[in-house]
Amino acid sequence: MEGLLQLLFNGLSVGAVYALFALGYTLVFSVLGVINFAHGAIFTLGAYFTYFLIGGTVGANGLMAGQQLPFSLPFWLALPLAGVGAAAVALGLERIAFRPLRERGSDPLLALITSLGAGVILVNLIQLLVGAESYSIPVGTLEALPVAISIAGAKVRTVQVLLLAIAGLLLVALSIWIDGSRSGKALQAVSEDPVTAQLLGINSGRMIQIAFGISGFLAGVAGGLVGLSVSIAGPYFGIGYGLKGLGVLVLGGLGSVPGAVLGGLIIGLAEACVPADLSGYKDAVAFGFLFLMLLIRPQGLLGRPLAEKV
Amino acid sequence: METGLLVQMLLGALLGLSVYLPLRCGQLSLATPGFYAIGGTVAALLSTRVPALGSGDAFYPIASVLLEMALAALLTGVLALGLGRVVLRLRGIYLAIATIALVEILRVVTLNLEFTGGALGIFGIPQPFSGPEGYVGLTLILLAVVCWLCDRLEKTRPGRAMAAIRDDELAAASQGINTADTKLLAFVLSALVAGVTGVVAAHFLNSWNAKLGNFDASITTLAFVVFGGSRTWLGPVFGGLLLTALPELLRPVGDLRLIVFGAVILVGPLFFPQGLITPQLFQTLWRRMERSAVPRPQEGRP
Numbered sequence: 001m002e003g004l005l006q007l008l009f010n011g012l013s014v015g016a017v018y019a020l021f022a023l024g025y026t027l028v029f030s031v032l033g034v035i036n037f038a039h040g041a042i043f044t045l046g047a048y049f050t051y052f053l054i055g056g057t058v059g060a061n062g063l064m065a066g067q068q069l070p071f072s073l074p075f076w077l078a079l080p081l082a083g084v085g086a087a088a089v090a091l092g093l094e095r096i097a098f099r100p101l102r103e104r105g106s107d108p109l110l111a112l113i114t115s116l117g118a119g120v121i122l123v124n125l126i127q128l129l130v131g132a133e134s135y136s137i138p139v140g141t142l143e144a145l146p147v148a149i150s151i152a153g154a155k156v157r158t159v160q161v162l163l164l165a166i167a168g169l170l171l172v173a174l175s176i177w178i179d180g181s182r183s184g185k186a187l188q189a190v191s192e193d194p195v196t197a198q199l200l201g202i203n204s205g206r207m208i209q210i211a212f213g214i215s216g217f218l219a220g221v222a223g224g225l226v227g228l229s230v231s232i233a234g235p236y237f238g239i240g241y242g243l244k245g246l247g248v249l250v251l252g253g254l255g256s257v258p259g260a261v262l263g264g265l266i267i268g269l270a271e272a273c274v275p276a277d278l279s280g281y282k283d284a285v286a287f288g289f290l291f292l293m294l295l296i297r298p299q300g301l302l303g304r305p306l307a308e309k310v
Numbered sequence: 311m312e313t314g315l316l317v318q319m320l321l322g323a324l325l326g327l328s329v330y331l332p333l334r335c336g337q338l339s340l341a342t343p344g345f346y347a348i349g350g351t352v353a354a355l356l357s358t359r360v361p362a363l364g365s366g367d368a369f370y371p372i373a374s375v376l377l378e379m380a381l382a383a384l385l386t387g388v389l390a391l392g393l394g395r396v397v398l399r400l401r402g403i404y405l406a407i408a409t410i411a412l413v414e415i416l417r418v419v420t421l422n423l424e425f426t427g428g429a430l431g432i433f434g435i436p437q438p439f440s441g442p443e444g445y446v447g448l449t450l451i452l453l454a455v456v457c458w459l460c461d462r463l464e465k466t467r468p469g470r471a472m473a474a475i476r477d478d479e480l481a482a483a484s485q486g487i488n489t490a491d492t493k494l495l496a497f498v499l500s501a502l503v504a505g506v507t508g509v510v511a512a513h514f515l516n517s518w519n520a521k522l523g524n525f526d527a528s529i530t531t532l533a534f535v536v537f538g539g540s541r542t543w544l545g546p547v548f549g550g551l552l553l554t555a556l557p558e559l560l561r562p563v564g565d566l567r568l569i570v571f572g573a574v575i576l577v578g579p580l581f582f583p584q585g586l587i588t589p590q591l592f593q594t595l596w597r598r599m600e601r602s603a604v605p606r607p608q609e610g611r612p
Contacts, residue, residue, distance in 0.1 A: 035403060037529070100580050109338060110579040112406075113536045116529050117576030124568040243414060243525055246407055254403075284418035287411040294400055294408045 005154035007272050013160035013229070015268020016167035018286075020222035021241055022248035022260040023174065024215035030191035030255035031211045032102070034111040038093055038119035039219055040242025042086050044235060046220025047227035048126060049082035050075075051135050061131025075137075075228070079166075083220040090216025093118050094209060102208075126235040136231035137224075159229040166225060170218060171261055178257060187211060191255060240283070247286030251293050253303020262301055313442040315558050317514055320449035322554030324507040325527075326534035326546030327456050331500040333540045334469070335493050336476035337398065340528040341409040344416045345390065345501040347523025349382040349508025351420065354432040354518035356381070370436035370513070375448075379509045386505030387498055394497040398490065413528055420520040431519025435512055445514050452510065453547070456503055460543035472496055537578045539585020548587050 021043060028036045055072025058064045073081065097114040145158045178184040189197040190207040198204045223238065248267050252259025267286045274282045299305050325342055332339040356378050357365055363374040397408045420426045427433075439445060463469030471492045474482035483489045512518045530553070538549020556574065560567035578586075 033403075035407075097576060101583075104583065106579070106583045110536065110583060113529075113533055113579050114576050116533070117572045117574070117578075120572030120575065121569050124572060128565050128569065239525070243410070246410065250404075250407055280422035281418060284415050287414045287418075290411045291408060291415065294404060294411075295396060298400060298404055 003154075005151065006156070008269070009151075009154065009156045009160055009164075011269035011272030012265060013163045013268070014271060015265035016164050017222050017226055017241075017264075018244060018248045018268055019261045019264025020167050020170065020218045020225075021245040022252065022264055023171070023257060024219045024222075025245055025249045026252075026255055026257060026260045027211045027215045027218075029249070031187065031194070031208050032098065032108070032111070034098075034108045034115075035246070035249075036093075036098075036212075036215070037112055037116040037242070038097065038122060039215070039245065040238035040240075041119040041122035042090050042093070042216050042238075043219040043223040043226075043241055044126065044232075044238035045089055045122065046082050046086040046223030047232045047237070048130065048135070048223075049085045049220065050078050050224030050227055051137055051232060053078035053081055054137065056135060056137070058130045059133045059135070061133060062127070062129050064129050065131065079221055079224045082224045083217040086220025086223070087213045087216035089122070090212045090219070091209060093216075094212040098208075098212075099205075123235045123238075130235075132234050134231055134233045134237075135227070137228045157229070163225045163229055166221065170221065174214070174218075175257060183207070183210065244283075244286040247290035250290045250300055251286075253300025256300065256302045256304075259300050259302035312558075313446060315555060317442050317445040317449055319551045319554045320446070320453055321507055321511050321514070322531075322534060323547040323550035324449070324453055324456060324503060325531045326538065326550030327453075327460060327543060328500045328503040328507065329531045329535045330540055330543060330546040331460070331503065332493070332496045333535060334463070334476060335472040335496050336479065337493055337496065338402065338406045338532075339397075339409045339497060339500065340406055340532060341390075341393075341397075341412055341497075342500060342504045342531050343523040343525075343527035344409075344413040345386045345504035346508040346511070346527070347413075347416060347420065347520070348386050348389070349505035350512040350518045350522060351426055351432075351508075352382040352385060352505075353378045353509040353512035354427075354435050355425070357436050357513070358432055358434060365436045367436075369440070370438040372438050375438050375509065375513060379506045382505040382509045383502050386501040390498045390501030391494070394494045394501075398493045398497060410525060410528060413523060414525060417520050417524050420523075427519065429520070431517055431521075433517045435516050435518065437516070438513060442514075445510065449510055452506065457543055457547065459499075464542070468492060468495060533575050533578075535585070537575065537582075537585060539582075539587040541584065541588050542592075545585045545587040549585070 021039070024039055024042075025035060028034070028039075052058075052069055053073050054075055055068060057068040058066060060066070093115070097118045098111055101108075101110050101114065145162075148155050148157050149161065150156070178187060186197070186202045187207050187210065189200065189202055190204050194204040194208075197207070226241075244267065248260060248263040250263075251266060252261070252263030267289060270289065271282050271285050274285060293300060325346060328342045328345070329339070353375075356363060357370060357374065363377070364371040393412065397405060397412070400408050421429055439448075463472070471482065471487045472495075474485065474487055475489050475492055479489055511522070515522075531550075534549035534553050535546045536549070537553055538547065539545030553571075553574075557567055557571050560570050563570060584590075
């Protein structure tokens with residue numbers, strides 16, 4: 001029973017990160033119909049931002065070796081600020097890699113390449129500045145909170161509970177915004193049809209920027225949380241998440257917000273259930289799901305059927 | 311320029327062509343690195359585990375390399391035939407994601423299986439040549455064959471059918487083109503090219519591991535095509551040669567080289583949405599040449 005609960009918590013907390021990650025993909029996909037391949041790099045940036053905002057020092061490598069910010073913030077303040085920083089970068093990304101293509105009405109396929117180029121730049125810029133070593137956000141950052149708490153007999157790391165709570169909060173806030181506010185409705189209209197939305201008086205360009213901003217914020221926060229719960233394994237650590245995020249995205253349904261959450265939790269739980277002696281195959285779980293889903297139900301669990309436009 | 315780099319550039323051009331083939335019918339498949347990895351693994355396994363092929367000789371017999379190529383082509387071809395039937399029902403970004411998933415599943419499996427050498431891979435793949443010059447010859451011949459094939463494809467019925475599908479699948483189908491079979495043909499050809507390229511690459515690199523066919527490779531090879539242009543086969547060849555050489559040519563800028571590489575991939579599609587090499591480019595060049603070759607009629611004659 002305790003083992004099962006432990007498994008559940010492990011799975012859910014990983015799944016929550018996947019969900020946050022995939023939500024960023026899905027927001028951009030719903031308004032632009034393209035996948036932002038730089039999303040993993042934004043996630044990585046969020047993790048590094050968090051690390052430096054809490055007063056972490058740059059290691060021995062990189063141009064900024066040995067430096068640190070003149071101040072250090074508590075984690076609860078550093079995390080949202082890192083999210084804002086990541087959102088700012090995501091907005092810059094939209095400006096450079098997406099908007100010029102959109103304005104010219106180019107093939108959406110090209111955005112795959114430009115966003116990937118931007119991702120390569122970001123990742124290597126991080127490596128140039130702070131080196132390739134791994135950083136970890138000390139758990140002591142959480143000050144008064146205990147390292148682990150026990151729930152119904154199962155020992156659960158506080159970080160995991162925190163992760164689940166923050167992710168849950170963000171997801172709820174996001175769905176309230178999308179379904180309950182004017183600008184959220186506008187976003188839905190743009191994802192339905194940008195041109196018609198524009199004709200109806202919605203500033204489509206602005207809504208696309210908002211989608212990028214939120215997507216960046218979610219990725220940044222997810223990065224900071226993973227940095228706290230696991231560690232920042234180096235500039236490339238977002239790429240693996242970026243790929244698994246694709247699995248989550250397809251499983252839940254491209255462009256579906258509740259789908260991204262459901263997909264994230266399912267894949268997180270499924271990975272937690274992989275037995276230890278087969279743990280090498282863990283990374284294939286998300287892709288196995290993805291592949292099967294595409295063959296059985298390409299629109300995903302909660303996506304709408306793909307309409308054929310003639 | 312180093313001869314080794316030249317071989318890598320030529321291999322890059324071959325991989326570019328492999329991505330280009332499905333794109334000719336408008337199908338964005340990123341499965342190339344997967345088939346490339348299968349080809350490489352086949353070559354690595356056969357040449358190191360089957361002594362009868364001649365791994366003990368001073369030079370590994372070229373006939374054995376050709377045999378490996380044939381086997382790799384057979385394996386990737388059959389696999390592509392089966393997988394293609396299934397994945398080609400998907401369109402656009404869905405096909406791209408499905409093929410990324412295939413490549414990743416294959417990578418994880420190769421990484422974990424005992425007989426493929428696990429994470430370390432397979433070492434000491436025997437050499438058929440004494441130096442990189444031999445590989446230049448081999449890859450050049452291979453590239454020439456594939457280019458000739460692609461050129462024929464642009465001028466024959468199946469190739470025209472592919473172009474028709476790229477422009478409008480529905481219209482092509484209504485003209486009596488068997489779209490499913492045509493797309494499958496392009497997918498299988500792409501897999502064959504990637505598989506055979508993998509065989510040469512395994513011998514050239516001397517070792518083989520799961521990392522060589524990963525997501526990074528999917529994207530780099532796609533960049534070859536997008537950057538070079540996907541309207542004629544010269545585009546991916548040019549893109550493959552240039553983008554493979556670029557990180558090496560950028561060695562002088564040291565740590566900045568991958569940043570510059572990223573900037574090139576970012577900026578290329580913004581300024582050349584059709585890629586650098588387009589049929590229009592040839593037409594303009596051709597017209598200019600004609601104009602300068604033929605003397606212009608003099609004006610102002612009575």
